[in-house]
Structures are given as C-alpha cells and as structure tokens.
Amino acid sequence: MTAPHIAPGARVKDETDEAAAAAHVQTLFNAIAPTYDRANHLISMGLDRHWWRKAACAFRSTLARPDARILDLCCGTGDMTAALLKVRKEAAASVGAAEPLTGLDFSAEMLTRARVKYPSPDVLWVEGDAMHLPYPDATFDLVTAAFGFRNLTDYAGGLREIFRVLRPGGRIGILEANQPEGLSAIVYNAYFRGLVPLVGGMISGDRAAYKYLPASVARFPRPPNMLAMMRETGFADAAWDGYLLHAAGLYRGTK
Numbered sequence: 142m143t144a145p146h147i148a149p150g151a152r153v154k155d156e157t158d159e160a161a162a163a164a165h166v167q168t169l170f171n172a173i174a175p176t177y178d179r180a181n182h183l184i185s186m187g188l189d190r191h192w193w194r195k196a197a198c199a200f201r202s203t204l205a206r207p208d209a210r211i212l213d214l215c216c217g218t219g220d221m222t223a224a225l226l227k228v229r230k231e232a233a234a235s236v237g238a239a240e241p242l243t244g245l246d247f248s249a250e251m252l253t254r255a256r257v258k259y260p261s262p263d264v265l266w267v268e269g270d271a272m273h274l275p276y277p278d279a280t281f282d283l284v285t286a287a288f289g290f291r292n293l294t295d296y297a298g299g300l301r302e303i304f305r306v307l308r309p310g311g312r313i314g315i316l317e318a319n320q321p322e323g324l325s326a327i328v329y330n331a332y333f334r335g336l337v338p339l340v341g342g343m344i345s346g347d348r349a350a351y352k353y354l355p356a357s358v359a360r361f362p363r364p365p366n367m368l369a370m371m372r373e374t375g376f377a378d379a380a381w382d383g384y385l386l387h388a389a390g391l392y393r394g395t396k
C-alpha cells in the first residue's frame with residue numbers, strides 16, 4: 142500500500158516555487174482584510190468566537206503565569222490574540238506585571254485592523270513571517286496559531302520554526318479547520334465548497350480568495366498525519382481535540 146500524498150504546504154495557484162506561493166497568500170489576505178471579519182463571522186455562523194475562546198482556555202495554566210511569553214502566529218485581525226489576553230486576565234493572579242502578548246502576521250492590512258480593534262498596551266502587534274520568526278531560540282512558553290497555520294507554504298518547516306522559538310516545556314496550540322470524513326463530509330462539502338465561495342465572494346468581491354480557503358483545508362494534512370509531523374518535529378504529548386463534527390480542532394503539544 143502506498144502512503145497517502147501529503148502536501149508540503151499551502152498553494153494558491155499550484156505554484157512550484159514556495160516564495161511565489163507565500164507572496165500569493167500574503168496578497169490574498171491583504172486584499173480581503175477590509176471584509177475579513179464580517180465574512181468570517183458569517184461563514185462560521187459565529188462559531189469562530191467560541192472556538193478562539195475554547196482554544197485559549199486550553200492553555201489557561203500557561204496564561205496564568207505573568208512571566209510566560211506568548212506568541213500568536215498568523216494573528217490576522219487579532220481575535221485569537223485577544224481571546225488569549227482575556228483568558229490571561231481572568232486567570233492571572235497579578236495582571237499588572239504580565240509580559241505583553243505578541244500577535245504576528247505578514248499581512249500589513251490584517252494587522253492594521255488588529256491594531257485598531259485592540260489598541261491594548263498588553264499586546265505587541267508585529268509584522269513578520271511565521272516561517273522566519275524574528276526571535277532567538279527558546280523565547281516563548283506558548284505559541285498559537287488560529288486558522289493560519291494551514292496557510293504556511295511549508296507545514297513541516299513551520300512546525301520546526303515554532304519548535305525552535307519555544308522554550309523547553311513550552312507549548313504549541315494550533316487551532317485549524319479540518320476536512321471531516323464520512324457522513325458529515327457530505328454536509329461540510331456542500332457548505333464549505335458550495336456556499337462559502339458564494340457568500341465570501343459576495344462580501345469581499347473576491348470569489349477566488351474564498352475558493353482558496355476550502356481548497357487550503359482540503360490539502361491540509363488530516364489529524365493523524367499532522368500529529369505524526371508534530372511528533373517528528375520533537376513535540377511530546379501531541380494531541381488533537383476535534384470541534385463540531387471535526388470541522389475544526391485544536392492541536393496541542395509540548396517541547
């Protein structure tokens with residue numbers, strides 16, 4: 142039996158060159174940034190807020206430590222970062238002394254929205270590339286990414302980069318969409334591949350971008366393969382919790 146083909150990373154237009162693919166991903170998110178939040182809430186039927194919160198709560202013990210350094214990758218317009226900050230404030234004994242959180246993204250347009258939505262001194266918004274993080278080894282105690290990791294053009298390279306910047310004992314949390322299997326796949330495919338490009342296209346005026354989104358989920362490794370990649374990278378306790386008929390889920394692991 143041959144092993145299933147696993148895509149190395151995101152591609153917008155079947156690019157063979159990784160740099161060209163990354164440039165297309167960046168252009169796409171810059172283009173849809175003005176309507177991203179509206180389209181996102183509608184497409185996910187408001188579940189996105191619930192999922193950001195649920196994912197953040199999974200890291201409550203790390204967030205409770207005021208000295209913990211936290212990086213939210215592919216932060217987009219900042220909602221996952223804000224969910225982490227909220228749980229941190231609820232959980233921390235002494236909020237005043239807490240390290241600021243960092244939200245990082247390579248789309249200047251998405252970050253502009255994050256800065257306006259969340260002008261908090263408790264968050265640093267950084268323009269940067271998740272594949273080449275501007276931090277030394279062993280800097281962070283928690284690195285998260287919500288619905289962003291599958292847009293990286295090299296999934297294994299992205300995991301290695303997260304591993305590099307985590308401190309020993311540090312945790313990874315990747316909240317990501319997933320292609321369900323079996324009966325729920327029929328409902329999911331009709332909705333995600335049929336309705337999402339239509340609705341997203343109408344709101345953003347960019348139907349191609351909203352065709353890329355379901356396509357990027359389809360090419361992203363399924364949980365067993367993603368967990369194997371995490372273990373190969375060196376993460377211990379790699380686990381996945383499926384959300385809503387496995388249409389999304391949270392990957393966790395420890396360095």
Ligand SMILES: C[S@@+](CC[C@H](N)C(=O)[O-])C[C@H]1O[C@@H](n2cnc3c(N)ncnc32)[C@H](O)[C@@H]1O
Pocket residue numbers: 163166167170181214215216217218219220221245246247248251269270271272286287288289290292293294
């Ligand atoms: C679907 S949005 C998710 C945004 C946000 N985390 C959320 O949950 O709404 C994906 C984000 O990943 C960012 N992204 C993709 N590849 C990236 C990379 N190599 N470095 C930094 N950001 C990246 C995009 O610019 C975009 O803002």
